[in-house]
Amino acid sequence: MTRVMTEHDVDTLLRAYHREGDTAARDQAVVELMPLVHALARRYSGRGEPLEDLVQVGMVGLIKAVDRFDVDRGVEFSSYAVPTIVGEIRRHFRDRAWAMHVPRRLKELGVRLSRILDELTTELGRSPTIQELAQATGAEEEEVIDALDSANAYSTRSLSAPFEDGDSLADRLGEDEVGYEEVEQDSLLAIGLEALDERERQIVELRFFEEMTQSQIAAEIGISQMHVSRLLRRSLAVMRGRLETRAGEEL
């Protein structure tokens, strides 16, 4: 059975590396901490970037953390490593993923559309048409369609989209990992759902677990489809915020 590394073990290896120049200890620390990178990378999978790429980027973050960690500061290594790894993964998305998959102007249009969609829905008392969105933003209809689709693909795939084997992110959250059991035991979805009230949680579960459409959910719980759409959008934003806060709290 594989022995789980403790913070003390990691600390010992890092002291050997930083104080005595023991590069074997450095390499061992990196290897032992790989499960942490995998766990953190999985949190960001399903957003259009292959998990393998995220793990590689995360490994760069881990190596940076190992090399830059100050063993004399009296803080646990994981407190330093987690934000360093997450920062590297997020930088990867910022610098490459968005730029690669979504042109900058579409990304910016998507942000504007998100705001205008809400405003027009309130103003018109109904969901706007593509033409109305195009007029409101001054963009071509095709650009509006592209931007809406890009935004949807980015924001919702993290929870619902199937991987090649048919699993979704939610399916993979519970996978076992050697070591860092406390990291794995945190079901990200459960953490996100905790931030929602009962009705919001029900809507998210119906949408992503039962695969019901917004109209079906509306009929099920007796509110309008438009309201379901608004609640879903807000719920996903709240869940994302909670997960990011959680990652920050692990500092």
Add this chain to the structure above:
Amino acid sequence: MMRPKAMSGGEIPVSRRAAALAQSEMRTATKDEIVLAVVGPDGDEHGFDRDSLRVVGRLVLAGIAARIDLPVSVIESLQLALDAVLRRQAGDGIVTVAFARGEEELTFRVGPLLLLLPDRHRLERTLQASADDVVWEDSPRGAWVSARIARRVSDQTTR
């Protein structure tokens, strides 16, 4: 990427069959119809590149829906419904999606799909939440499903 797959017995390669199938789908096509036919790589149990087809299918659907002024919420529901259909296994290594636009309505037809009855019921429920009519046709190569969506004044307030 998609690659042609040779059929057993020296028959017509699947790529040609896909073209023929698409052609047959288009025999009644008008300038307002778009037909997508995708052939999967050898050995792919799903029979076609689902991701590519889903992405293109979503965009085409939204483009046609925009022409008849369907509201965004309806378009999103239709995209989800089409997405659900295209996640199902193709019946013959080929899947065809045909979109047609009328004055006040659009129709998409997808197939052939390999579906067990419970899954078919589930898909039907999903489609019926967004479409006005859902029609199934069975063929030796699998099931075909058509969904028709009409634009109505009530679309502007109820969906």
